[in-house]
Amino acid sequence: MSTSSQDQFKYTTIAHSDHRYCCPLSPAKASTLLAALQLTPDALVLDAGCGKAALLRDLLQSAPASVRGVGVDINTRFLTEASNAWASSNPGDDRLTLVESQVEHHPPPATGYDAILCIGSSHVFGGFDRSLATCWQWLKPGGLLLTGEGYWKQSPSEQYLAMLGATRDELTSHEQNVSRALANGYKLLTSAVSSDDEWDQYEGMYYRAMMRHVATHPEDPDAVVFSERAQRWYDSYLESGKATLGFGYYLLEKN
Template sequence: MDLPRNFTVRESGHRVHNPFTEEDLATLGRALRLAPGSRILDLACGSGELLCTWARDHGTTGTGVDISTVFLAAARERAAELGVADRVGFVHGDASGHVAGAPVDVAACVGATWIGGGVAGTVELLERSVRPGGLLLVGEPYWRREPPDLTTVEACHATARDDYFALPELLEHFGGLGWDVVEMVLADQRGWDRYVAAQWLNIRRWLDANPGDELAGELRAELTEGPARHVRYQREYLGWGVFALMRRRPPGHG
């Protein structure tokens, strides 16, 4: 059980595996005003940057779950580098079925809602781990501009326009699921560049070192076509953000 190699080649130099910059991640951590000792579960945690830097900066603790052995090795190295290995731990496993053994203060899935079959299923999965009054963190793309055609939709890694919401629709969807949106930090086009453009250098260096690898043809085509596709479509049409949610109380309970 692991990620396909093309993912780890593309993102081999990444600490954050989505369009969030390290500054965005730090902004979100400050905005949530987490108490020292707060417990976090991060599903599909990637290289663990959220858990590791928040443990360093805010005194939180937590567990990350991911299918990638490569990313988890990087997460453990990062925890040791930042001196927080005693406060965060990482589990190799399928995040889609993972529920915390005891309720946590924050349950997060930042950019991998496919683990729950979409936003609604992921919110339901996260709720199974969070304490009453705790926070969910959901990272999700949205349409920043209405896509004009199927070519644009597919270039943004979707199969249909309705695979993503527009931003107002996404916030309304959270409300329809019974959750208040209590914070959000949105990526910008610079964040997309730092995520996607950084992959090009990873791919090029890997191709130079591995010209005969079975993945070389696929990744060569990706590097040839990807930069123009990124600036023409994804950079212009697709937004991305992390949304903090709290379960709404029944009428008469605040």
């Protein structure tokens, strides 16, 4: 597989071709989570590791007209897709700013953010606990953090850990994710988890997009490797992942 800097996101970009959200999240659940934010006029929202910034775009569509959003990511193709989608559906609307940068290299405004979205991207801060601590520093008093984080539904097998390239202590349980947030000073406002249907939809689309690419781009030098990787991943999801890996959403308030 190509390892040049411009291609480092090639696999994940192709696999997420058909996804609106790059996580197991349905539009209905996204709408419910965003409604709970209840942002005030003139609020400034950061989407850290925003990917296609779909959740941030949805938020701006439903929030007061003066709410502004900043999406930060290092995947150029995702950002381009987000920019084009926003411009197409909201011509002349400058409330969305997209920045190609490491999140830690994009300092917060002096007054802080009113809300931060960090969905499946705590790694941009160096892990879940560090994301909680950094977001606390970047939020205004009373600011909100909507974070999405993986958790173990059950103890993972060694075989599944090897497939993920993960260690057992990388994740905890859903309940422990909440406890970690509380230990960092946050108040929990609401939480939710991805359903089996959302997981099936996410993983099925991921697999089909990659296999479609391989079938329609036989000249791609990565085709064979990508095909084998996608098949192993999907087989592992059906065998172990669905029962083992969960994804939780936590709306937190800085006290």
